[in-house]
Structure formats: C-alpha cells, structure tokens
Amino acid sequence: MxxxxxxxxxxxxxxxxxxxxxxxxxxxxxxxxxxxxxxxxxxxxxxxxxxxxxxxxxxxxxxxxxxxxxxxxxxxxxxxxxxxxxxxxxxxxxxxxxxxxxxDVSFNYVKAREIPAFVPPAGLGPGEYRMRQEDVDRSQEFRKCIECFLCQDTCHVVRDHEENKEAFAGPRFLMRVAELDMHPLDAAEEAGLDRRRTAQEEHGLGYCNITKCCTEVCPESIRITDNALIPLKERVVDRKYDPLVWLGKTIRRRKA
CATH class of the missing domain: 3.10.20.30 (Beta-grasp domain)
Structure with missing residues (x-):
C-alpha cells in the first residue's frame, strides 16, 4: 500500500x-x-x-x-x-x-413539513392499492433520495439569495411535489388540494430556471431537473394556460 x-x-x-x-x-x-x-x-x-x-x-x-x-x-x-x-x-x-x-439544515425540515402528504384514494383499504409497473417506475427514481441536501445547497436561488428561502422550497421538495402529482393513486384533487397550484404559488416553482445544477451534484444520479422539475412546470403551465383545460374545468363547474 x-x-x-x-x-x-x-x-x-x-x-x-x-x-x-x-x-x-x-x-x-x-x-x-x-x-x-x-x-x-x-x-x-x-x-x-x-x-x-x-x-x-x-x-x-x-x-x-x-x-x-x-x-x-x-x-x-x-x-x-x-x-x-x-x-x-x-x-x-x-x-x-x-x-x-x-x-444547520433545519430549513429543509421546515420545507418538508410544508408539503402535503399523499392522499389515499377513498374506498380503498390497506392492501387494495393497485398500480401499473410503468407508474411505479416513473416515481421510483425519486425515492432514491438520501436527503443529503446537496441539491438544496448548490441551487443558486437559495445559495445566492437568502431572502428567497421563505418562498422557495428548493429542488429536493419540488421533486417531492412532482412525485406526488405523478402518483396515479394520489387523491389530492378529490380532497380539494391542487398540488400544481401550490407548487407554483406556495413552494416557488417559478423561481427555478432549470440550470440543472441540482442534478449535477446528486450522489444518487437522480435526474431532478429533467424528470421532476421540468415535467412539473409543464403540467403547471397546462393547467393555467391551456384553453382546452380551461374549457373542461369550466364545463365541470357548470355541471356541478
């Protein structure tokens, strides 16, 4: 040696x-x-x-x-x-x-508590959940996170601007929102929780400008930007600006 x-x-x-x-x-x-x-x-x-x-x-x-x-x-x-x-x-x-x-990484635990948990579907008991393998595969990558908070550390939104911490959850927790929003059994919307709206308005998704610095430092090689943040941004935009989505929501409200 x-x-x-x-x-x-x-x-x-x-x-x-x-x-x-x-x-x-x-x-x-x-x-x-x-x-x-x-x-x-x-x-x-x-x-x-x-x-x-x-x-x-x-x-x-x-x-x-x-x-x-x-x-x-x-x-x-x-x-x-x-x-x-x-x-x-x-x-x-x-x-x-x-x-x-x-x-002191307590900032991250504060943000974790601000993310609403998985909402179980009504009428299904333990052991009755069924998911397709492709749905499992899509979110499985995000479950590899070891919460080292390196992505939070390197994100310039909080690294260079301390004042943004109150309004911005950071890539680790926006990834958590994306994982829940992709989950086919999450019944948040039926319970009155709009994860896409809260991602934008409460967790600061708009602050992220997808530089991929979080992905580059992830020790688990999670593609945070490509597989979580960008798809979440796309769904937020669809919900807010797509005229067909707006029309569908309007028709549903009128029927109700």
Whole structure:
C-alpha cells in the first residue's frame, strides 16, 4: 500500500466567524475525504466538528463542499485529486454554520413539513392499492433520495439569495411535489388540494430556471431537473394556460 502526504485546508469556525486552517496529513490508497478528516481528528484536530453516520453514501450526513463543489465526503475518493493538489473542505454555503464543517439544515425540515402528504384514494383499504409497473417506475427514481441536501445547497436561488428561502422550497421538495402529482393513486384533487397550484404559488416553482445544477451534484444520479422539475412546470403551465383545460374545468363547474 502506497502512502503520501496531502495538503488539506479545512474551514474552522462558528457563527461568529472562522478561517481556513492548513494541515498536512497522510493518505493511503483507496481512501476517501472522510477518512482523512477522521485521521485529522485522531492526530491533529480532536475538536474538529464534522457530521457523519454511515460512511456508505446512504445517510446523506457528511455533505460538505470540496474544492468548491458540493459533495459527500464519504463518496469523494482521494484518487480524484492530484497528489500535489490542495484539497479544501468547507461547510455547505447555503446553510448557517454551527461549527467547523457542521451546518444547520433545519430549513429543509421546515420545507418538508410544508408539503402535503399523499392522499389515499377513498374506498380503498390497506392492501387494495393497485398500480401499473410503468407508474411505479416513473416515481421510483425519486425515492432514491438520501436527503443529503446537496441539491438544496448548490441551487443558486437559495445559495445566492437568502431572502428567497421563505418562498422557495428548493429542488429536493419540488421533486417531492412532482412525485406526488405523478402518483396515479394520489387523491389530492378529490380532497380539494391542487398540488400544481401550490407548487407554483406556495413552494416557488417559478423561481427555478432549470440550470440543472441540482442534478449535477446528486450522489444518487437522480435526474431532478429533467424528470421532476421540468415535467412539473409543464403540467403547471397546462393547467393555467391551456384553453382546452380551461374549457373542461369550466364545463365541470357548470355541471356541478
């Protein structure tokens, strides 16, 4: 096994301020950035704060920015960097710093609670739901989300404009709205809930300008923009501007 000395720069600080601190640390073949952070904790910086859990790319806890790109530390291999390259690790920029590499991601849980849950169809009990396989396949991709919030972090709508957070749910939760709107058994409309209207008016779908930056950083390779956000935008536009849709709604209201 070969080893070498790597140059790391890690942000150290708290809400009151901080700075990048330089470290030289040993690296072994096959290691990931989280391994190096753990070695720093064990040998040079025992008070370094970092959030992690599974170290297998499934819990989404160790999100950070590595050389300016939002990544999971446990899924970023040291082999992607040149041996003489400085590896800079900073906390996610879109969220408030708690300490060192740990950020306060409670914004995301607030937005999650704002999304109305799946509405079961009336008259069907547990075990009686039936779906076609193509409907299962369409939304299955979105269920791979590990809620690392890297897509939320890289989305410039909140990353560069803190004031937008109140009105914008972000790509992760707009994807959730899209998943529910695509679900053939979701009876939201029958219950008086218009998911497409709320996506636009309450969750800020119009703020998204489909730059695909969220898709680019997703560790699960979910095509957030192409398969969730763009189709949701299309359905919102159809509902609001399509004259045939308007006519159909008008006729239904008159019959009622």
């Amino acid at each position: 070969s080893t070498y000395q790597a140059h790391f720069r890690i942000w150290r600080g708290d809400p009151g301020g901080g700075e990048l601190t330089d470290y030289t640390v040993e690296v072994h073949d096959g290691e990931v950035v989280l391994d190096i952070v753990h070695r720093l904790q064990a040998t040079q910086a025992p008070d370094l704060a970092v959030r992690w859990n599974c170290k297998a790319g499934k819990c989404g806890s160790c999100s950070a920015e590595i050389n300016g790109r939002p990544r999971l530390m446990c899924m970023t291999r040291m082999s992607v960097f040149a041996r003489d390259e400085v590896v800079t690790v900073t906390p996610m920029r879109a969220f408030p710093v708690v300490r060192d590499l740990v950020t």
